[in-house]
Amino acid sequence: MFKYILSVLILFIGLNSTNAQNIEPQNGVDRSDHTLYAITNVTVYKSADEKIENAVILFQDGIITKVSKLSLIPKQAVKINMDGFTI
Numbered sequence: 001m002f003k004y005i006l007s008v009l010i011l012f013i014g015l016n017s018t019n020a021q022n023i024e025p026q027n028g029v030d031r032s033d034h035t036l037y038a039i040t041n042v043t044v045y046k047s048a049d050e051k052i053e054n055a056v057i058l059f060q061d062g063i064i065t066k067v068s069k070l071s072l073i074p075k076q077a078v079k080i081n082m083d084g085f086t087i
Contacts, residue, residue: 037058038073039082040082
């Protein structure tokens with residue numbers, strides 16, 4: 001009887017410790033879009049006295065990855081022309 005209870009207990013502990021998936025709560029909507037965007041021809045103020053005209057801003061997943069005046073825009077990037085806008 002003791003062996004039976006011990007084996008059931010070990011089996012229960014073993015099955016309980018394995019998870020099929022680890023699910024974490026997500027705040028908001030999980031975005032599956034990982035598109036790279038390029039905002040072109042924009043004026044960017046990096047500080048009060050530092051200004052970049054005709055700049056290119058690259059961002060992906062809501063994170064700015066690069067800001068520069070002369071930047072090569074990757075082929076897969078969605079180009080957004082913001083001529084005359086200031087950021």
